[in-house]
Amino acid sequence: MYADIIVDISHENLDKTYQYAIPDSLLNKVKVGTLVKVPFGKGNRFLKGYVVGLSDIPSWDPERIKPVAEVEEKGLMIESQLIQLAYWIKDNYGSTMNDALKTVIPVKKKVKAKEKKQIELVADHRVASQYLGEFRRKKYSGKVRLLEALLEFGILDQEIVKNKLSVGRETVKSLERDGLIRVVTEQLYRNPVKNLVQSVSHVRLNETQQQIADAVINEYQNGIRKTYYIHGITGSGKTEVYMEIIAKVVAEGKQVIMLIPEISLTYQTVMRFYSRFGDRVSFLHSKLSGGERYDQYFRAKNGEIDIMIGPRSALFTPFQNLGFIIIDEEHEGSYKSESPPKYHAREAALERARLTGSSVLLGSATPSVESYQKALSGEYKLFTMDKRAGHAKLPKVWIVDLREELKKQNKSIFSYKLKELMEDRLLHKQQIMLFLNRRGYAGFVSCRSCGHVMKCPHCDVSLTSHNNGALICHYCGYEEVMPKACPSCGSKFIASFGTGTQKVEELVRREFPMARVLRMDTDTTSKKGGHEEILSAFKNQEADILIGTQMIVKGHDFPNVTLVGVLAADLSLFSSDYRSGERTFQLLAQAAGRAGRGELDGEVVIQTYQPEHYSIVAAATENYQQFYEQEIAYRTLMSYPPAEHMVAVMIASKEEEKARIASKVLYNRLEYTQNDAADTEQNKDAIVKIIGPVKASVSKINDIYRWVIYLKCKEYEKLKELKNMLQVYMEQEEFFKKCSVQFDFDPIHSY
Incomplete structure (x- = not known):
């Protein structure tokens, strides 16, 4: 047997593997992830390395392949564990081991550590003064400036020495060799959590919340490791339960990973967690700079934080003492990777928990059909929260049939009911959210004379119209200018069809000119901090209406929002996808859940061409069981997951x-x-x-x-x-x- 071994676990060297023979005496000990010692290079110096693959086929002449020297017996190191997890991902989802390793090793590239350097006077003042006199005689002006300043202040930042005193590196080194000074280096962390204040008080749990938290904690403290599922309606207070469990797990000296689905959730979630746990909590996501990501990786590895919050990639945080993994909004599609290896974070979390002896807690108001089936079968332990926390009530839901609106000659995107309620809320200084499951200014662009559709020359898809006059392909980024005439027949009747968030914003401003409007979609949140900026402004009531795609309906809590309008509820029903009914139910239930979360009652208007569809009917009453029974019957009939x-x-x-x-x-x-x-x-x-x-x-x-x-x-x-x-x-x-x-x-x- 032969082992493929990496001797440098840094991200750039993951594809540099070396093959070694496994001696018979070590056959039972060498597995994927094992830390070993091997003779390396011409001098056969011994290096540590990790086994990332096993084979019975030599890559070259077996006589020239060196043997593994020994297995390191000092327990499972974090790298070993992550390599085992990478192998499991490769095996279960089909990819190369190299791609799987690059998924689980969190640091994408080497980033220079951020350091603070200070120069300190170590010689006593008498000795330093003697040297100062000598430097003055010899006209060593740089040494004179530095020693004079140090005799006055004792210690100086290197930046001041370099920029204000104009003292170079060689001068500093010379004084260091003379034993007069020393350079003190302190590693600084780039902290993505800025300007947050820890609070001493935290929310008291209600009876249901406390019962669930106690049940999970008691089993955990008794050494029982399970997978739990909290099915809690929107606003039922799942996050408070998570925090109570985390507090107890961290008190046991363990670490916790909490996954959340969208970058837009990160800021609000971290605010709540930071106020309770202080700087022992951090987060990872794709908008962090390379330096920030690098520092969070090492803070986690060095045990300087206990809680890591973030989307899918946060699952691979290199905690040495992991005890619990929580996945909020477990149903979200973003937990599934779109590039190889196409792993699902939920399943990978269960495997990481198995490797580390951890428990897993999943939570959602709208569980995935797969997970709910496992919860009903007893594979997961199910808890239900069917009432909103505090005194908040579920909103009143109106389903508007758009076919009937057309019969009444209403060709606006706002039904009569939605327009009436929007006017009422604006009058009473309450806030409104308008949800559309689309992006861009409008849909496809086509010619009304000949039917020609503007398509991307590189992809088999229509181009999307944006209000800057550009036609953009959302697959490859190809862009061209909106034509004045049809390129096929020359007709001037060429226009865009469908409605996007930019178009909705334009129509809202026209219909309600006094309203303050914010739009949140992939275009307005592309810059760093874009999500926080828009969400903070809306939370601070700097706007009356927030228009957005699905990112506005996920987990946000705005107490003054009393109306949610779903403009095209069934757009997601028309996708050629067996999960379209599930996705529609989840989006509508989550959107409806944004209304009436504070003291004021909420209302929801769902505009649809299919008011009788089971996913829309069930979402209006947030009746998950009703939806699940019809959906699982359909999946079983058609042999779709989870039936097969x-x-x-x-x-x-x-x-x-x-x-x-x-x-x-x-x-x-x-x-x-x-x-x-x-x-x-x-x-x-x-x-x-x-x-x-x-x-x-x-x-x-x-x-x-x-x-x-x-x-x-x-x-x-x-x-x-x-x-x-x-x-x-x-x-x-x-x-x-x-x-x-x-x-x-x-x-x-x-x-």
Whole structure:
């Protein structure tokens, strides 16, 4: 047996592996993640390294492969644990080990540590004064300036020495060699949590909150490790329960990771956590600078923080003593990676908890169908919170049929009911949120004369119109100017269709000219701190109306919001995706949950063309059980997750014909393997349904052609076997060097 070993775990060197032979005496001890000592280089100096792969095939002449010297027995180090987790991700989701390692090793690049240097006088004043006299005689002006200042102040910042006294590095080194001074270096951390104040008081839990917190904490303190699920309606106070559990776990000397779905949640969540836990809490997300991310990584590794909050990537925080992982808004699609390895943070969290002996707590007002099924089966321990915390009541919900509005000659995007309620709220100085599940100024641009649609030349999608006159592809970023006439027939009747957030903002300002309006979408929040700026302004009541895409409906708490308008509730129902009903229910229930969270009662207007659809009816009353029963029946009938597991095999190539042939070759290979498998006769759950190959729904992105094959099977392990078989087969076939093949297990979007 041979081991692939990394001798430098820094991010840049993850692809530099060296193969070593495993002596018979160490065969049982060497596993993926094991820390070993190996002879390295011509001098055979001994270095520590980590095993990242095992094989029985030598990469070159076996006579020249050196043996592993010994296994380090001093327990599981954090790097070992993360490497084991990377291997699990690679095995379960189909990627290279290198891609999996780059996912779990948090530091993307080496960033220079931020340091504060000070220069201190160590010689006594008598000796220093003698030297000063000598330097004056010899006209060493730099040394004179520095010693004079140090005799007066004792210690100076290096910046002052360099910039104000104009003393260079060599002068400092010379005085250091003379034993007159010393340079004191202190590492400074770039802290992404600025200007926050820790509060001494915290919210008292109500009876339901306390019961749940006590049940989880008692089991944890008795050494019982489980996965828990809190199904709590919007505003029921799940965050307070999380904080109570975290406080007890941290008091036991353990560390906690809390995942949240959107960057927009981070600021508000951290504010609440910082006020309770002070600077023992930090957060990671993609908008941090390289330096800030680097410093949080080392603070966590050195045990200087106990709680890390952030989206998916925060799961890989290098805590040495992890005790608990919490995943809030567990249903969110952003927990699934869109680039290889296409892992799900929820499943990876369960594996990290297994490796570390930790517990996991999931929470949502609108659970994913997969998780709720596990909670009902007893795999997760389920808690329910069906009342809002404090005295807040669920909002009153109006479902408006847009077909009826049209019959009444109302062609506005605001129904009569929504307009009436908006006028009332503005009159009473209360706030309004308008939710639209779209971005951009409008939808596609087409010609009313010939039907020509403006499409991206590199992708199989229509361009989206923005109010700066640009047509933009939201897949590859291609941009062109809005044409004055149709490029196909020359007609002037070319225009944009559909409604985006910018268009809604324009119509709101026209309809309610006195209202102060904020818009929150990917365009307005692209700069660093954009989310915080908009949310703070709205919370401080600097605006009356907040318009936004789905990022405004996730977890925010604005006590003065008494009206939420959902402008196009069923847009998400029309996506070619088996999860469209679930996604619609979740968005509507979350949007409705933003209203009436304070002392004032709230109202919600849901505008739709399908008022009778089960996901819309259930969302209006926030009746998850009603939704779940109909959704799981549909999934079972159609063999979709969680009734059966599914894997999408995406074949892509710059050459259209190569992508088509490669997909057909893989299909034939899968069919041959299935027909050859004897175990499926005895085990019906191991039967695999093969669908395709077909062109992907977006069959070209950035000049890359895409084909897809779907596999469905009740047994996840069977799909993993087929994935492994295809990977081995493709490595042996030269043809696949011109194609890329990716695997997506239980995909959350169709291709």
